Amino acid sequence: MVKPAVSSLQPQSIAETPSPPAREKLADALRQILAYKDFNSITNAEISKIAGVNESLIYRYFTNKRGLLHQVLQDYMIDFLTKVQKELKERRGALDKLRTLIQAHIQMYDGNRVFAKILLLEVRNFPGYFESETYQLVRTYGRLVLDIIDEGIEQNEIRNDISSCRIRDLILGGIEHFCMAPVIFDHTVSSESVAEQLCNLIFAGIQKKTG
Amino acid sequence: MVKPAVSSLQPQSIAETPSPPAREKLADALRQILAYKDFNSITNAEISKIAGVNESLIYRYFTNKRGLLHQVLQDYMIDFLTKVQKELKERRGALDKLRTLIQAHIQMYDGNRVFAKILLLEVRNFPGYFESETYQLVRTYGRLVLDIIDEGIEQNEIRNDISSCRIRDLILGGIEHFCMAPVIFDHTVSSESVAEQLCNLIFAGIQKKTG
């Protein structure tokens, strides 16, 4: 009878046995509706109606409505991480890698508004999120950025008098803050020029003064 | 009577006739509960019980539970804005002003966790927020930062080859991203040293290269 504790979100493990159709249909439906509606305003009834499956299946497959949201976010996150890591493999040097990452990040926010909205607007207000497996994936991404910065410091590309965490905060925070308004008010973004400007600013701040 | 549109949350105007005690009691109660509970988990019953007033007064004075939240945020925001503007009056030069502002901002997130949580976690997922009078106050703050940067550009303190908006995004985004984790996981922050590091980074990025 008690509300399930927040921590009981059991996002399904990443590799899954052949999904029963209903599972995928529900995730598809939520993605589709999130394009024009905020999560709180979406009802289970709506999701399952669009999915064409029974409402209770949300509970069978995703623990609850939040779990479904987290699953959708997780799927997007895995795709994004995979893509970024692939792109980074072709780069040499921390600054080059950062530029690539920043651009990919902004492009993602611009090109996948559903992903962006979930990440920027929909999950943060739910305390259980920060204990979820999904959040661990987001932290993985944060560590990836941190690793690049640390590599840059080691390679003398990046100044070593400032905590690398702070540098990462600036990069990710800058990107997020910039993208927030376009995502909220549905404006497009010229991702390349913005990435260029942000890199220009950040690199000027973090680059090691040679000589 | 038509249902009030989300945007009509009607935050009370700033200067108010002697507010009835109940109004203040409700706002106090919500502030108090937000210290240990997220907004969604707080019920109207809980708020009014702690306030020691009748539940329906939430609707009389704040339209609904969200409106009460927005009012609380607005009260904090007004205090913060007033404080920052006062401090800025004693500063000369854009960089000095930015340093003052960044430090005040971080100190606020550190010292007033309820304010910080509302701003960083609780309001963004509600679409009506971005049409509220409360959000306009937040934008006022954003413009304040922008004005300082523009002043700095005019005075040749800050480089003019990057949009001032981008600079602002970096500053505010950096602050927010840094403060996010401490706010979520209830860690303290050594606001001075962090402000110092962020200023150091940002100023290196935005300062006009002389010569």
Place this chain on the structure above:
Amino acid sequence: MVKPAVSSLQPQSIAETPSPPAREKLADALRQILAYKDFNSITNAEISKIAGVNESLIYRYFTNKRGLLHQVLQDYMIDFLTKVQKELKERRGALDKLRTLIQAHIQMYDGNRVFAKILLLEVRNFPGYFESETYQLVRTYGRLVLDIIDEGIEQNEIRNDISSCRIRDLILGGIEHFCMAPVIFDHTVSSESVAEQLCNLIFAGIQKKTG
């Protein structure tokens, strides 16, 4: 979603798929409580408690409390109409039919006080009632009476110098006015003798003077 207009009380259609137990339980409960309490004094909580089902089911099955009342009235009305029509089939001649109908009507008011109270006291003050499907049933009954009178006029049993509507008003109004006090103050009625008196009076008034 727009608030449902009063007229959309949506009484369920007469022939229904196997009604879920809860639906019937709620109707039963209201009938039971109406025996000793007026509709306005009955709360949703009381109805659902006696029904042993959840309060919200009132809204699922009947739109609202009024809708439940109308449904109960409609069920009674259908039974009554069916019974009267069956009895009338065995009668020949308008006056004979009227006598049968008048007696059945009074007997119903006497024997089913809940039905009587709803019809005489509880629905009239609600404007939406007169646009409801339930009210249409009541009008159907009115037309039935009218048809008998018209038949009587055609067959020269009933005078043709007075509008048949007026005759119907007299019959139905007389019955209602007579039954009002017994219903309100819970007195019994000797329906046969009263029906006899009313018929005697009315028939004397409406009969065609032969010769």
Place this chain on the structure above:
Amino acid sequence: MVKPAVSSLQPQSIAETPSPPAREKLADALRQILAYKDFNSITNAEISKIAGVNESLIYRYFTNKRGLLHQVLQDYMIDFLTKVQKELKERRGALDKLRTLIQAHIQMYDGNRVFAKILLLEVRNFPGYFESETYQLVRTYGRLVLDIIDEGIEQNEIRNDISSCRIRDLILGGIEHFCMAPVIFDHTVSSESVAEQLCNLIFAGIQKKTG
């Protein structure tokens, strides 16, 4: 804390010391609103706003909202009774008196829709009504009709084989039933011709067969 028992309606006595203005304003306001709105949909706030006085005065002057309604009805009833009694003084013979009364009654329903609606639709569903002083006035009217009928029986104008109560029920019920629809759906009534028809019918039924 308990709801006042229905019987505690204390309609003000008929002759009153010079009414404070507010009292009359409230009654006027209710009369005015009842012209286009049913009693349940009218709020105290609305009444007092239109009256231009404070809401609480309803309680000072009329015990509660119902009391105000009853007072308005009572005022109308007194006027009506006075008028009818005056008209009757000029008539001789029971049938003549009944004709006068029936016509006055229908004319009242037609000419004063607020009075009609209160009497036909708004008070009956409130159990306390039947214990109120106001209802006693209505019964007074009923007795007046009865007295005329009894007089007619004594004078051999009216048949003596039927209870006079039954005759009264037929008269008053017939009038009410006829007027119900016009009042509900706001149609006008040609009171004279209707009165004529009803009298024609009723008199044919109740007249003593001479010879």
Place this chain on the structure above:
DNA sequence: GATGAATGAGACTTCATTCAT
């Protein structure tokens, strides 16, 4: 004679969630 704040209560509405089948 009057006011405005506060109260209590109940209707209404909507959901997420659970459960029996």
Place this chain on the structure above:
DNA sequence: AATGAATGAAGTCTCATTCAT
């Protein structure tokens, strides 16, 4: 693997009514 009924819990909303001043 799925379904539909039922539940519990709040938020929302609106009032009549009371009370202190």
